[in-house]
Amino acid sequence: MSKNLASKILECHLAVGELVPGKEIAIRIDHTLLQDATGTMAMLEFIAMGIPRVKVELAAQYIDHNLLQTDYKNADDHAFLTSAAMKFGVHLSKPGNGVSHQVHLERFGVPGKVLLGADSHTPTAAGLSMIAIGAGGLDVAMAMAGHPFYLPCPKVMGVKLVGRLPDWVSGKDVILEMLRRHTVKGGVGKIIEYYGPGVATLSATDRATIGNMGAELGATSSIFPSDERTREFLVSQGRGEVWQALAADEGASYDEYDEIDLSVLEPLIACPSSPDNVVPVREVEGAKVDQVLVGSSVNSSFRDLMTVCRILEGQRVASHLTFHINPGSRQVLENVADQGGVVTLLMAGATIHQSGCLGCIGMGQAPGTNQVSLRTFPRNFPGRSGTTDDKVYLCSPETAAAAGIFGVITDPRKLGAIKAYPAVQNPAKYLLDDSSIIFPLNDTSKVEIVTGPNIAPFPDFKPLPDTLQAQVVFKVGDNISTDTIMPAGNKVLPLRSNIPAIAEHVFEQVDVDFPARARAAGNGIIIGGENYGQGSSREHAAIAPRYLGIRAKIAKSFARIHKANLVNFGILPLVFKSPADYDLINQGDTLTLPNVRRLVSEGATEIPILSGGREIIALLDVSERQRRELLAGGTLNLVRQHGECP
Numbered sequence: 001m002s003k004n005l006a007s008k009i010l011e012c013h014l015a016v017g018e019l020v021p022g023k024e025i026a027i028r029i030d031h032t033l034l035q036d037a038t039g040t041m042a043m044l045e046f047i048a049m050g051i052p053r054v055k056v057e058l059a060a061q062y063i064d065h066n067l068l069q070t071d072y073k074n075a076d077d078h079a080f081l082t083s084a085a086m087k088f089g090v091h092l093s094k095p096g097n098g099v100s101h102q103v104h105l106e107r108f109g110v111p112g113k114v115l116l117g118a119d120s121h122t123p124t125a126a127g128l129s130m131i132a133i134g135a136g137g138l139d140v141a142m143a144m145a146g147h148p149f150y151l152p153c154p155k156v157m158g159v160k161l162v163g164r165l166p167d168w169v170s171g172k173d174v175i176l177e178m179l180r181r182h183t184v185k186g187g188v189g190k191i192i193e194y195y196g197p198g199v200a201t202l203s204a205t206d207r208a209t210i211g212n213m214g215a216e217l218g219a220t221s222s223i224f225p226s227d228e229r230t231r232e233f234l235v236s237q238g239r240g241e242v243w244q245a246l247a248a249d250e251g252a253s254y255d256e257y258d259e260i261d262l263s264v265l266e267p268l269i270a271c272p273s274s275p276d277n278v279v280p281v282r283e284v285e286g287a288k289v290d291q292v293l294v295g296s297s298v299n300s301s302f303r304d305l306m307t308v309c310r311i312l313e314g315q316r317v318a319s320h321l322t323f324h325i326n327p328g329s330r331q332v333l334e335n336v337a338d339q340g341g342v343v344t345l346l347m348a349g350a351t352i353h354q355s356g357c358l359g360c361i362g363m364g365q366a367p368g369t370n371q372v373s374l375r376t377f378p379r380n381f382p383g384r385s386g387t388t389d390d391k392v393y394l395c396s397p398e399t400a401a402a403a404g405i406f407g408v409i410t411d412p413r414k415l416g417a418i419k420a421y422p423a424v425q426n427p428a429k430y431l432l433d434d435s436s437i438i439f440p441l442n443d444t445s446k447v448e449i450v451t452g453p454n455i456a457p458f459p460d461f462k463p464l465p466d467t468l469q470a471q472v473v474f475k476v477g478d479n480i481s482t483d484t485i486m487p488a489g490n491k492v493l494p495l496r497s498n499i500p501a502i503a504e505h506v507f508e509q510v511d512v513d514f515p516a517r518a519r520a521a522g523n524g525i526i527i528g529g530e531n532y533g534q535g536s537s538r539e540h541a542a543i544a545p546r547y548l549g550i551r552a553k554i555a556k557s558f559a560r561i562h563k564a565n566l567v568n569f570g571i572l573p574l575v576f577k578s579p580a581d582y583d584l585i586n587q588g589d590t591l592t593l594p595n596v597r598r599l600v601s602e603g604a605t606e607i608p609i610l611s612g613g614r615e616i617i618a619l620l621d622v623s624e625r626q627r628r629e630l631l632a633g634g635t636l637n638l639v640r641q642h643g644e645c646p
Ligand code: MIC
Pocket: 037, 038, 065, 118, 119, 120, 121, 134, 297, 360, 361, 379, 488, 535, 536, 537, 538
């Protein structure tokens, strides 16, 4: 039977289960990726497992998020991560070397391998034909310890690409078109596989852009075939030998289909404050722009930055705005510099920052009050920039450069009146420099793990009680992102290794009283709408509420990674059997889940909830393994009870 590419790769990594969409499977992991914002906790979790050395082919730890050193905290965490990476056989990419996704693509990615990363944008590696999946830190720590990764078997959605992108339109517009069509929950439970004649017209880095923001569709992963363009990128990185051709079989079928004619796409833009709020740029033309940011997690490759350089060549950005460049990696910056791009950018009035995530995660670069910020980033959830009521738009490097020159949102095709489309290609041979990567040591016996005072012990979580009585401490609407639940930014990110401290910031953008109310309630429940917990992989959006006493979340639906994180830390992820029941529960209500422990252990899929005089049914859709985790009060408790991972 002819198979699609995603199924072929999953099949040869299958450790448990069958490839039946929705059923739990476990897959073997080849590569793991940690970054510093999620990685400190994940590394602590790995250490708690007592394994002397990682058991995957390649493990990498990147320091790319918490780059501002406003006190000892981030610097201490980086020293911890560096020492732990050296101790356990993990590659360490130093601060300033670049964003995990870009660096992994450049230096480590291998077609056909499976990568698990503690960052939702891990699927950037789709650009190299990897199945790359974002997960919570604990899941990645388990993979580092040699355990397979459990997930609901995804459907595969085939997206046929035909035609060729017109000038001034690039990879970002393709994924914005996907978001326009499918919304931020359209990819949940799916791997998106791109195929068809249009694929060959896209470079590995354009494909990486599309893969990166598959996370914004809620997709489990995205994948492209491995073809001549993949080979060309690997050769340019001096790694041609790891290339192999990979594609779906002739006549392969998919669970769902879509088709994009690249030749009719036009420049698109996601308006505030959701990545799926997409319209053609021409519809919002003329809005004054105060800040432009190019780079970070996505659109930070050589092609992207050099395209901006070529557009800005001989121009000056509008005097009222600031124009920032966050290179994806040191390598990108070195190669742009080598081709004269740095001088061009500086002379055009741009500011060049260190390679890393920076404003993409609110680590600096927040816009001013009422200012419009145009970013080539992947996310614009409310307040994520660090500014309340922010007005963040997401667009391609071409659209960002056009706004830089004209000072207002402008369809980049208008640049055609000034110059020809630069059609920048990635270099045939990059300048290579791995001096900011510390490679694994053979003998790690002399390495001491360094911990600073910012690292607090992991809290104790109690097992699931026989009957749960809890107060509804918060009721929220649809598409609540992990940024709303557990904000990031310069103030909060340094607390990622200190749960008691970070818990004080849960929901602070929308309700500063939440932590006190949750603590006072003892046991708490949160009510959510559709797609609760969309966005990042940060497990802190589960651990910190749990620390404050949250024992269950009842929603209309959950985002994949957040749901897995809830289970990992012993929070019941319940879904209203009848979505209309959402309206029957109010903040402040006391809910009782009688005999919930017995029901979970007996495999019940329907959990009755008593609210006032009425009974509401919630669904519990978790595997046997996850039931054991929930009963124990979280995966780590189970690990401690059994002396090994479940
Ligand atoms: C994000 O884009 O939200 C992040 C920052 O990369 C997160 C990771 C984090 O919260 O540290 C993600 O998407 O997983």
